[in-house]
Amino acid sequence: MRPKTIQLLLAGLIPTAQAQSCPDYSSYAQARHEPFSSGKHALSSARPAPACRTFNSTTVESLLTNTSAAIADPDLARLFTNTYPNTLDTAIRWRGRSSTNPDEELAFLITGDIDAMWLRDSANQLQSYLAVLEPDATSPSNSTKPAPENTIASLFRGVINLQARYLVTAPFCNAFQPPPESGLAPAANPAAASDSVFPPYDAAKVFECKYELDSLAAFLQLSADYFEATHDAAFFGRFSWLRAVRAVLDTAGAMTAGTYGPGGEVVGSAYVFTRLTTRATETLVNDGAGSPVRETGMVRSAFRPSDDATTFQFLVPANMMFARYLASASLIVEGLGDKAPQGLAEEMVAFSARIREGVTKYGIVPVVGGNGSVETVYAYEVDGFGSAALMDDANVPSLLAAPVFGYLANTDPVYQRTRRGLLSPEGNPYFMKGSAINGIGGPHVGPGMAWPMASIVRILTSEDDDEIVKVLRELLSSTDGLGLMHESVNSNNPSQWTRQWFSWANGLFGQMILDLHFRKPHILRQSFQ
Numbered sequence: 001m002r003p004k005t006i007q008l009l010l011a012g013l014i015p016t017a018q019a020q021s022c023p024d025y026s027s028y029a030q031a032r033h034e035p036f037s038s039g040k041h042a043l044s045s046a047r048p049a050p051a052c053r054t055f056n057s058t059t060v061e062s063l064l065t066n067t068s069a070a071i072a073d074p075d076l077a078r079l080f081t082n083t084y085p086n087t088l089d090t091a092i093r094w095r096g097r098s099s100t101n102p103d104e105e106l107a108f109l110i111t112g113d114i115d116a117m118w119l120r121d122s123a124n125q126l127q128s129y130l131a132v133l134e135p136d137a138t139s140p141s142n143s144t145k146p147a148p149e150n151t152i153a154s155l156f157r158g159v160i161n162l163q164a165r166y167l168v169t170a171p172f173c174n175a176f177q178p179p180p181e182s183g184l185a186p187a188a189n190p191a192a193a194s195d196s197v198f199p200p201y202d203a204a205k206v207f208e209c210k211y212e213l214d215s216l217a218a219f220l221q222l223s224a225d226y227f228e229a230t231h232d233a234a235f236f237g238r239f240s241w242l243r244a245v246r247a248v249l250d251t252a253g254a255m256t257a258g259t260y261g262p263g264g265e266v267v268g269s270a271y272v273f274t275r276l277t278t279r280a281t282e283t284l285v286n287d288g289a290g291s292p293v294r295e296t297g298m299v300r301s302a303f304r305p306s307d308d309a310t311t312f313q314f315l316v317p318a319n320m321m322f323a324r325y326l327a328s329a330s331l332i333v334e335g336l337g338d339k340a341p342q343g344l345a346e347e348m349v350a351f352s353a354r355i356r357e358g359v360t361k362y363g364i365v366p367v368v369g370g371n372g373s374v375e376t377v378y379a380y381e382v383d384g385f386g387s388a389a390l391m392d393d394a395n396v397p398s399l400l401a402a403p404v405f406g407y408l409a410n411t412d413p414v415y416q417r418t419r420r421g422l423l424s425p426e427g428n429p430y431f432m433k434g435s436a437i438n439g440i441g442g443p444h445v446g447p448g449m450a451w452p453m454a455s456i457v458r459i460l461t462s463e464d465d466d467e468i469v470k471v472l473r474e475l476l477s478s479t480d481g482l483g484l485m486h487e488s489v490n491s492n493n494p495s496q497w498t499r500q501w502f503s504w505a506n507g508l509f510g511q512m513i514l515d516l517h518f519r520k521p522h523i524l525r526q527s528f529q
Helices: 003-010 058-069 074-083 086-090 119-127 152-169 213-230 233-237 241-254 316-339 344-362 413-422 452-460 465-476 503-519
Strands: 092-097 105-109 196-198 206-208 272-274 364-368 374-378 488-490 493-498
Touching: 058 074, 058 503, 074 465, 074 503, 086 503, 092 152, 105 119, 105 152, 119 152, 119 213, 119 503, 152 213, 152 241, 213 233, 213 241, 213 316, 233 241, 233 316, 241 316, 241 344, 316 344, 344 364, 374 413, 452 465, 452 503
Parallel strands: none
Antiparallel strands: 092 105, 196 272, 364 374, 488 493
């Protein structure tokens, strides 16, 4: 048996007799498997056998069947059935209960081919299943009966509880090791061996400690998603959620400070990170404090959602997302009533408002339009001193994705101007143009490599049928016949790609198909042959 299969067996996710035949999905995802789809792309069947899947949901299987029936193109139907359940099929590494409280559900989700749990990735991986998230028949928060074990809601609760534990333990960190209860060994991260980080962290609990504002936002997003679908406020008062929210607010609050005090003195950063590396995006300038910033009301982020270092630390899309979900999560606090600390909800709403004011004042910048006129757009990063990065990165939160996470409507005029620039090589240095796929990439993989994730977001933010169809065709031809979404694809050669097993991108593709099924069903009735 392969090592990962052994660990899944020990975790109780695969019965002993069946584990012998379960492949390592890292290898499985790199090969083609019959039956192939009947279209011109002959896409592989990429799902593991039911007995080898890490979470089986009859609700998700029904949704797959019903939605696939509405997709006319055989390649598109296969790509949907491969990608949408990928997190459930392959990435639920362990589920169980806390050793200190048997009522507290825990769930450890890996990103795919990296054996660690990112706050951002795990939140987005579960967001794919919002369409089937509903309250359990007997809410464990309001009953003495045991919580249901095999529902999508139980999976959400398990991830929320584990993320809360992580944030209470190391709120500046982004990726974490399996909990002790799982019996899984911590994963090695050779890249972090030379890291010098303040505040320090425990490597037995933390896989990597890059401070990313979107990681804090992702926890609030996941919490708000669960609450909006289930109205189960009581759950959030039972375990560590309120302590985690306090940690999030304190961490973000500390990162609103500018570099200089009123007398010009240098104010020490609450977070410092250096790494011995040959890649500039893997460490921070100024001895780990990052580029100087002026206090703006926004929150600094040392790293982007790509895990690359920021150029200017006020990462606008991360601030947008954090502001949006601070306000949404405040409704959970209100729902807890006197079980929540007095004034906490109001603090969250006020913090959200300050960030929005900062984004509007400093994050919207003038650019020269194609006809020589001056127009305003959102910058990707700013420093408050007038410097701005005019670009976008494929990873969410991005400027392109601002309507997807609900910061603004896709009809917003500043957003529309920004979007036009981001989707052109003239307006975005990381827009990759080519014969195979045209889309946004980023410095994480480098020039020439477009990310399917950004193309999916492009569809989610478009009302133009022609644009949607064009981008769908490119995505269909981008998988190298493997039938899965890759991290990045050479814009001129779809056989050159990175990451064979990237569960977040797979789930996001499935989300996009569900969105089209309800928003533009006629597109799914088209042939892409």
